[in-house]
Amino acid sequence: MYDWNDLKAFLAVAETGSTLAAAQTLRVSQTTVARRIAALEAATGLNLFERRQAGYALTPVGEAMLASAQAVRDAADRFDEAAGATSRDAGGTVSLTTMEIFAVTVLPPILRDLRAEHPAIRIQLDTSDDQRDLAAGAADIAIRNSKQPTGAGLVGRRIADNPWTVYCSRDYADRHGIPHTRDELAAHPFIGGGGYVWEPYQAWLRQYDLEGSVVMKYDTGTGLLAGVRSGMGLTILPGFIADREPDLIRCIPPRSDDTTGLWLLTHERLRHVPRVRLVLDFLAKELMKLARDH
Numbered sequence: 001m002y003d004w005n006d007l008k009a010f011l012a013v014a015e016t017g018s019t020l021a022a023a024q025t026l027r028v029s030q031t032t033v034a035r036r037i038a039a040l041e042a043a044t045g046l047n048l049f050e051r052r053q054a055g056y057a058l059t060p061v062g063e064a065m066l067a068s069a070q071a072v073r074d075a076a077d078r079f080d081e082a083a084g085a086t087s088r089d090a091g092g093t094v095s096l097t098t099m100e101i102f103a104v105t106v107l108p109p110i111l112r113d114l115r116a117e118h119p120a121i122r123i124q125l126d127t128s129d130d131q132r133d134l135a136a137g138a139a140d141i142a143i144r145n146s147k148q149p150t151g152a153g154l155v156g157r158r159i160a161d162n163p164w165t166v167y168c169s170r171d172y173a174d175r176h177g178i179p180h181t182r183d184e185l186a187a188h189p190f191i192g193g194g195g196y197v198w199e200p201y202q203a204w205l206r207q208y209d210l211e212g213s214v215v216m217k218y219d220t221g222t223g224l225l226a227g228v229r230s231g232m233g234l235t236i237l238p239g240f241i242a243d244r245e246p247d248l249i250r251c252i253p254p255r256s257d258d259t260t261g262l263w264l265l266t267h268e269r270l271r272h273v274p275r276v277r278l279v280l281d282f283l284a285k286e287l288m289k290l291a292r293d294h
Contacts, residue, residue, distance in 0.1 A: 002043040009036035018055035091120030094279045098143035100127040101221035110286045129195035134267040142265045156265035160291035162240040163254030172231040189233035193217035194224040
């Protein structure tokens with residue numbers, strides 16, 4: 001069985017008359033072209049060219065095969081054009097799940113630009129803090145905060161580091177100062193809660209004996225963000241979000257063992273669906289740009 005690249009070499013030599021000119025057309029070495037011609041002749045059992053000092057000339061058999069080879073190339077070109085058009089014109093609904101705190105901070109301008117560039121795409125946004133099962137079809141794409149995502153058939157990429165640490169507002173810092181140590185933290189009120197965030201958050205507070213410092217609890221991560229913006233006290237937030245908030249100040253560095261990252265995920269059965277692939281690529285580009293620019 002011959003390789004498609006062998007057939008491309010055959011066409012290039014037939015149309016240019018030499019392996020050198022064909023190599024320049026294909027942007028490969030002359031040796032590669034000669035090797036591919038030899039491989040095609042071996043695979044078909046046909047002598048396609050006469051090797052002459054002035055170049056390569058088609059044999060009668062080669063002449064007879066040329067039209068078929070050109071038809072294969074034309075069909076491949078039509079396939080490429082159709083695939084490109086399908087990708088460009090991809091439309092339909094793509095369901096995206098992420099934490100509400102991401103949905104109301106970094107995502108709106110990204111989704112606005114996605115809409116402007118690809119108006120045929122409709123986004124169905126799920127802002128539940130519950131982790132949706134992509135394998136079961138609960139969503140097409142997830143933006144997830146995790147040390148290492150788990151789930152059957154998940155594929156994707158780690159967009160950026162996203163450790164969580166303590167923040168306060170600038171107004172709060174002006175009125176009460178910025179705590180930098182455990183003892184200083186203990187003298188300040190904490191805003192707790194934050195949905196699924198609360199379990200690791202509470203473990204962090206317990207480790208530093210600060211559970212008694214919590215003066216109010218919110219149900220969501222967005223509530224934490226609103227509370228700390230108001231100057232009510234300190235809270236723990238993801239750095240990817242909080243470090244981009246002009247009104248917030250990081251009080252202490254993240255823990256050195258915090259390997260939490262921001263992940264962009266889908267299920268393996270969806271990765272090549274045009275509308276899903278389009279949204280994945282767009283989100284990856286824009287989120288990674290945010291990570292680089294910070």
